[in-house]
Amino acid sequence: MLDHLVARAAKAHTLQPLSTKSLDNWAKAQPAAIQTWIKAAGFKAKPGSFLLLPNAMAFLVGVEEGIDRWSLANLPASLPAGTYQLVEDDLSPAQASAHAFAWAMGCYRFARYRSDAKTFATLVWPKGADRAAVERTVRAIGLGRDLINTPAEHMGPADLAKAVIKVGAAHKAKVSVTVGDQLLKQNYPTIHAVGRGAAADRQPRLIDLTWKGPGGDKGPLLVLVGKGVCFDTGGLDLKPRGGMMMMKKDMGGAASVLALSQMIMEAKLPLRLRLLVPAVENSVSGASIRPLDVVKTRKGITVEINDTDAEGRLILGDALADADAQKPDLMIDMATLTGAARVALGPDVPALFANDDEIAEDLLRYGRAEGDPLWRLPLWKPYRRMLDSKVADIANCEPGSFGGAITAALYLAEFVSEKTKWMHIDTYGWTSGLGAGRPEGGEPLGIRALYAFIEGWLKQAAKTPLLPRRAAPRPKPGLRAAAKRPLPRPRSRR
Ligand code: BES
Ligand code: MN
Ligand code: ZN
Numbered sequence: 001m002l003d004h005l006v007a008r009a010a011k012a013h014t015l016q017p018l019s020t021k022s023l024d025n026w027a028k029a030q031p032a033a034i035q036t037w038i039k040a041a042g043f044k045a046k047p048g049s050f051l052l053l054p055n056a057m058a059f060l061v062g063v064e065e066g067i068d069r070w071s072l073a074n075l076p077a078s079l080p081a082g083t084y085q086l087v088e089d090d091l092s093p094a095q096a097s098a099h100a101f102a103w104a105m106g107c108y109r110f111a112r113y114r115s116d117a118k119t120f121a122t123l124v125w126p127k128g129a130d131r132a133a134v135e136r137t138v139r140a141i142g143l144g145r146d147l148i149n150t151p152a153e154h155m156g157p158a159d160l161a162k163a164v165i166k167v168g169a170a171h172k173a174k175v176s177v178t179v180g181d182q183l184l185k186q187n188y189p190t191i192h193a194v195g196r197g198a199a200a201d202r203q204p205r206l207i208d209l210t211w212k213g214p215g216g217d218k219g220p221l222l223v224l225v226g227k228g229v230c231f232d233t234g235g236l237d238l239k240p241r242g243g244m245m246m247m248k249k250d251m252g253g254a255a256s257v258l259a260l261s262q263m264i265m266e267a268k269l270p271l272r273l274r275l276l277v278p279a280v281e282n283s284v285s286g287a288s289i290r291p292l293d294v295v296k297t298r299k300g301i302t303v304e305i306n307d308t309d310a311e312g313r314l315i316l317g318d319a320l321a322d323a324d325a326q327k328p329d330l331m332i333d334m335a336t337l338t339g340a341a342r343v344a345l346g347p348d349v350p351a352l353f354a355n356d357d358e359i360a361e362d363l364l365r366y367g368r369a370e371g372d373p374l375w376r377l378p379l380w381k382p383y384r385r386m387l388d389s390k391v392a393d394i395a396n397c398e399p400g401s402f403g404g405a406i407t408a409a410l411y412l413a414e415f416v417s418e419k420t421k422w423m424h425i426d427t428y429g430w431t432s433g434l435g436a437g438r439p440e441g442g443e444p445l446g447i448r449a450l451y452a453f454i455e456g457w458l459k460q461a462a463k464t465p466l467l468p469r470r471a472a473p474r475p476k477p478g479l480r481a482a483a484k485r486p487l488p489r490p491r492s493r494r
Contacts, residue, residue, distance in 0.1 A: 001104040001138050004076055004122045008270035012085035012124055015075075017099070018045040019065045034425055047071040048436050050079065059084070069098045069371045073106035073437025076120035093128035100129045104138040105437030110149040136266045137451070138159055141444060143167070144259035148429055148442025152248045155197070156202045157279035160228050160251055164207045164277060171265035172272075173211035179203050184234035188278070188318045190297045194311045195280030195459040197235065197288030204280040206319065211265055211273045219271040220329035220461050222454065224261060225319045226254035227312045227335035228279035235282045235308030236290055249442055250312070252429020253335035254279065256444035262421065263451050269458060276323055278315035294392045297324060303396050304389040310397035312337045313411045320415040321421075330359070330457065331416065334425045340404030341426035345375055348434070350427035350446045351410040352376045359421055359457070362481070366456060367449035374425065374446055377405055384410050 018026055023045040027035050034053060038060070043051040045062035048071045052059055059079065075084075082449020086099060092109070098124070107120040125131060147155060147163055161177045168175040180203035183192040188206055207228070213219050229250035233239060254277040261275045278461045289295070293305045295314070299321040303314065312335050323331055334350075341351040352374040354360035360376055367374045384396035386407050394414060398407045411426050416422045425446055433440030 001107045001142050001292050002135055004107040004120045005100055005104060005125050006083065006122055007125055009083040009085065009122070009124050010485065012083045014056070014087060015050075015123075016058060016060050016087045017063045017068075017072075017091075019047075019063055020045045020059055021065055021145045021267070023060075026341045038243040043266040048074040048357065050075060067094055067098050067371075068102070070102050070438075072099050072102035072123075076103060076106040076123070077491065079119070079121040081119050081121060083122040083124065088127045088128045091126055091128060093130065096126035096129040097134050097362060099123075099126055099132045100131075101137060102437055105141070106146060108142060108437070108439065110146065110441060112146070112150065113332065121218075132267075136263050137448060139266070140263045140447060143262060144226050144255045144444030144447065147255035147258070148249045148252050150248070152281070156230050156281060157198075157205050158202070158227070160254060160277065160279045161205055161207045161228060163276070163378040164209055166438050167258060167265075168209045168211070171211060171262075175207065175209045177205050177207050181206040187298050188322070190295050190303070190318045191278045191280060191315045193289045193293070193295045194235075194282060194314050197285045198281035198283040199285075202230075202281050202283075204278070204315075206322075207275075207277040207279055209261065209273070209275040211261075211266075211275075211473070213268055213270045215270040217272070220458070221272045221326065222264075223274045223276065223323040223326070223328040223331045225276045225278075225316060225323060225331070225333035226257035227251070227313055227316055227333075227337065228254035228277040229315070229336075230279060230281050230283045232284070232309070232311065233284055235311060237308045238284060239309060246430065247254065250282075250336050250339050250431050252281070252427060252442065252444070253312075253333070253337075253425075255442065256334045256427065256429065256447055257332075259444045260447045260450055263447065264454065269454065270462075271298065271454075271458060274323065274326070277320045278319045278324050280311070280315055282311045294300070297415070302392040302416060303393060303394050304392040306389075306395045306399065307397045310408070313408050314396055315414045316412055320412060324416050324420050328420060330463070331420055331422045331427070333412070333423075334427055334446070336429045337426045338405045338408045339406050340401075340406075340408075342428055344405060346431060347428045347432050348445070350374050351427050353379050353406075353424040353426070354422065355379060355413065355416070355418065356421045356423075359423060359453075362456065363423065363449060363453045367446070367454040370448045370452050372446060374449060377409070377426075379409055379413055380406050381410070387411060477487075 047064045049062040103123045118324040232247040298318040389395035431438045431443040
């Protein structure tokens with residue numbers, strides 16, 4: 001991806017970015033022959049389109065009004081091979097970065113199993129682009145995509161651990177891995193229960209990375225947790241063929257938080273980071289966990305297995321309980337947790353759940369600003385009753401099929417203390433290839449939003465030193481905001 005961005009070139013073809021709005025004015029200043037050419041070609045500067053100008057070795061490229069993040073992603077694969085340079089006159093630094101990002105995204109290909117080579121056109125880094133930021137983001141997305149796209153045969157729990165170790169080693173992080181029966185000894189019974197049905201060489205494990213940024217122990221503690229189900233057959237409640245088709249991506253949450261961790265470490269953000277990835281295969285064998293089994297979780301809560309296919313929340317429960325005991329300043333988990341979240345929001349928009357309105361709204365805002373959207377769903381407490389079990393403290397899923405993303409989030413909430421600021425992101429970890437630069441396949445959705453959010457969160461923490469935990473409770477942000485707002489005027493009804 002990044003090898004198709006170069007610092008300079010002896011000779012480069014010109015790319016003139018134009019929006020539908022700016023095209024007319026630009027054309028008016030051109031010789032009549034060019035104006036005729038543009039008209040004859042029917043070029044309207046539609047975002048993502050391009051037009052070769054006669055004799056000029058220059059191309060017009062259509063972009064969006066405002067900050068355009070994706071249109072140029074169409075070009076590297078469709079322009080003739082060669083090196084290109086943008087006309088930089090009107091490029092803001094933000095737009096220069098966004099164009100470089102789009103270009104790199106357009107050069108992604110999952111090539112591990114391909115024998116044919118594909119060529120992409122090259123772009124000269126546009127002036128003003130924040131190279132470090134673009135490179136960090138592109139590398140992270142590339143890593144996330146590759147991990148998710150790799151089939152389970154080559155991306156089992158051990159391979160996922162290797163991937164974390166590799167990222168950790170590059171940034172002098174500590175990584176420890178608890179494997180197989182050691183999970184029982186170290187009290188991660190639920191991770192063990194889900195993963196024990198897989199073959200001996202594909203043992204379940206808990207991958208645990210810790211890293212300290214500049215500032216060492218003084219930085220706030222951020223814990224990231226990712227669902228690492230390397231393949232989800234459903235277990236004894238086996239999925240049908242269609243349901244299993246994409247389940248190599250069921251470690252998409254883990255890939256996303258690993259990619260985000262890499263960004264954080266590469267940028268040397270001043271925080272303490274812990275990354276926890278419970279990694280398992282949800283498989284079928286005589287050792288598999290059964291429907292109606294009861295497991296005593298790490299936290300001591302007993303859970304009745306109503307469906308072995310609701311495995312993600314099971315392994316996350318132990319990881320969240322572990323992290324929560326450390327009293328982190330912020331805890332975020334990402335998981336390809338439910339089909340219900342996809343029914344609600346479709347493939348592109350991850351569902352956000354949070355036990356704190358302020359951080360949730362901040363993240364949504366950063367998501368909008370970065371063009372990496374999330375949408376919030378409620379942790380609607382009354383639905384907790386749907387998880388009542390007749391024999392244990394809780395059931396792992398509801399008997400019906402209403403509100404499945406919410407009940408899954410409520411299950412996770414049982415393992416997080418109310419004092420811990422926590423966000424849960426139910427993601428698809430995949431795109432359907434609807435957008436430029438986002439070919440069908442693995443996609444660490446939300447990590448650009450999260451990275452920007454974390455930068456903002458750190459700045460705020462630096463301004464207002466973190467309150468000691470268990471300080472006097474502050475009024476609920478929702479209520480505070482409501483108190484400031486004027487009362488709505490009664491509306492007349494027809
Ligand atoms: N990994 C799946 C969820 C999933 C399915 C994500 C399809 C994205 C696309 C998860 O482990 C699962 O199987 N969830 C079940 C839960 C149900 C048994 C309560 C689901 O969503 O159907
Ligand atoms: Mn499942
Ligand atoms: Zn799953």
